[in-house]
Amino acid sequence: SQQGEEDPQALSIQEGENATMNCSYKTSINNLQWYRQNSGRGLVHLILIRSNEREKHSGRLRVTLDTSKKSSSLLITASRAADTASYFCATDGIQGAQKLVFGQGTRLTINP
């Protein structure tokens, strides 16, 4: 079954540095979405990248998608303390009601 898996599981960097998180999945997709979750809170949508796109930007976020390798990366540039959160990739399928399959997430800590 399709599955998004992120690495690293945890990442700790200094404020101002860039953070890169990776995601791999197993089956064909229509799109891949990245979400952020602050501890114990809801899922905030960050960005959606479609299977025919290779790169997408939104503010300080840059997402890439390589469908041949079934992988994606999320880059956060010039990190801030407020970026501290867990980040999840979620993939849909190519049929049906497009349930999302989430990975385990990357716990990002930005140290001031």
Next chain:
Amino acid sequence: EPEVTQTPSHQVTQMGQEVILRCVPISNHLYFYWYRQILGQKVEFLVSFYNNEISEKSEIFDDQFSVERPDGSNFTLKIRSTKLEDSAMYFCASVVAVTETQYFGPGTRLLVL
């Protein structure tokens, strides 16, 4: 900006009791979902709902679970007889079309004692 809302934010119940979790999806959205996240684990799909019927459900969504869209705006998840292992954060999500962004509500934290 429209958002998905969920009530209650927290619910504590005794094992064996019934609970109903409520969601108000974004008004022009057509597909609705429930997911859950056990503490420290990943988000898991429970069920999807379209055109007033279940379109897909996971193995987790057994006979103890049901969903309903009773009045055209609310979308509910009922657990008939809660178990300790049902303790989790439950998220509702909605989307305007299946290839678009799924928007999640803030979640209901359910604790079964």
